[in-house]
Amino acid sequence: MAEAKKKYISVGIDDFSELINENYYFVDKSLLIKEILDSKAKVTLLPRPRRFGKTLNMSMLQCFFEKTDPTKLRRQLFNGLNIEQFADCMEHQGKYPVIWLTFKDVKTEEWSDCYRLLRMQIIKEFERHIYVRDFLSDTEKDRFERVRQGTGDLADFMSALLDLSMYLERAYKAKVMIFIDEYDAPIHAAYLKGYYQEVIGFMRGFLGAGLKGNSALNLSVMTGILRVAKESIFSGINHLEVRTFLQQDYSDKFGFLESEVIAMLDFFGLDNNLDDVRRWYDGYQSGKHKVYNPWSIINLVKNRGEYQTYWVNTSDNALIKDLLKRCTPEMKEDLEVLIKGGRVTKPIQENIIMTDIEKNDEVLWNFLIFSGYLTFENYRLVVDTNYAELLIPNIEVGTTYKISFKNWFAEGSGMGSYNRMLDSLVTGDSIKFKKTFEQFARESLSYFDMQGDAPENFYHALVLGMLSSLMQTHQVRSNRESGYGRYDVMIIPNDRSKPGTVIEFKAVDLDEKETLEIAAQKALKQLNDRLYATELTTLGLTTILKFGIAFKGKESLVLVG
Structure with a gap:
């Protein structure tokens, strides 16, 4: 118990090494490593809503697989974690070169700024692996330096993922792990701000070169919010396996299970009524599990059990607000049912083409599901189409809709005019x-x-x-x-x-x-x-x-x- 007293609650820390070394409380999701190894998948995409632990899990994968300098070994980070029970998995610890990229903060008004931030992430990773220059030919060194110094052209950066993986394989004599976090964050911003085609063009070339037919690739894991339609980005990546929360695979690896929430509340001495916690933050269907929003639970603990809308305050919800305002009258009728606590039955499709969202209510419904603004129950196949009953998962998410609906009129006429009319x-x-x-x-x-x-x-x-x-x-x-x-x-x-x-x-x-x-x-x-x-x-x-x-x-x- 004396050791337990030293644990701290982390808010916004998504670096696995820092979390463990600084003695923060960690909900053990290390069996994600075993599931990835057991799947034998070459490329895996794991879409989940924002703030559901994606970046922390990807950081954990990097810490587990990456071969490091002997003075900076990471084996001790996994002491006492669930993965340590599996000797066959632990044999892979610290054995591979790793490319680690996160695009979670690439959200800009203009394509030029977006492209600059994408390049900066790639440059940073080239800088991290500067030692591979010793294994390159003069021509390859020139190519490497053009990217590292940021002077390369579009073609240099579109082939950068493939090039760096080949260089790393040569340096380590081992195939490469590629981990890309929040791959679609730039795509969402691009859709909202009007440079969608430019981003899609770059990502198709960048990911296609690095993940399709790359002989240096061991395996790759990507996270994001959506599965952007295969024909948009992942064309030709035939070994791509997508596991959303519609499937059983990885269904307990993102979001907190109820047993994990109970353990955390107990650890920090909180006596919140579990039914209240459920109503506020539970309700997300993930495979056969119901999971809690981890960001909300962590903040609930940090604030000593005070119920607030923690998750909805992490973003301005600009895209959701804009889309809801422009949806059809028929969809607004269904939203009325949902906000009253009801359900609507809709077809489910996992591929999202962003440009179809405004044209097709079915695409928008699916966008709301995979973004975490709705959840589903009774997922089933009817003839050749999957259907599910859609509902608002909890009080916290319901608040998002209420705020959006009220604010529609604030922008048009001002809240004062709206409130006077209602009064x-x-x-x-x-x-x-x-x-x-x-x-x-x-x-x-x-x-x-x-x-x-x-x-x-x-x-x-x-x-x-x-x-x-x-x-x-x-x-x-x-x-x-x-x-x-x-x-x-x-x-x-x-x-x-x-x-x-x-x-x-x-x-x-x-x-x-x-x-x-x-x-x-x-x-x-x-x-x-x-x-x-x-x-x-x-x-x-x-x-x-x-x-x-x-x-x-x-x-x-x-x-x-």
């Missing part, structure tokens, strides 16, 4: 609601880039925004039956003494030469004729607000019933 609605001030909604809609419709006269995008975004903002005090429902039809939006207060609301939206029919006034009157008449307020009356509400709202392009009109 007038829930307090029953119908006159103020009419005024604030019309102003709010005018500003927000411009932000949502409405096409034609259909308000679907704005309408579904509004429902999600209301749901996110009011769910602690109200139920927000849409397209539900009441009376003799389906209302558009109903807001039901948990406190039945407060006012309830029914809203019917109408788009102006220009073919019928409608005006905003006529369309809003039709909406109000439909609301009354079909008794849409029946559900509120049945619940015992005595104050019921009724609004008919008409849209014409970026104009709107609210009539009070």
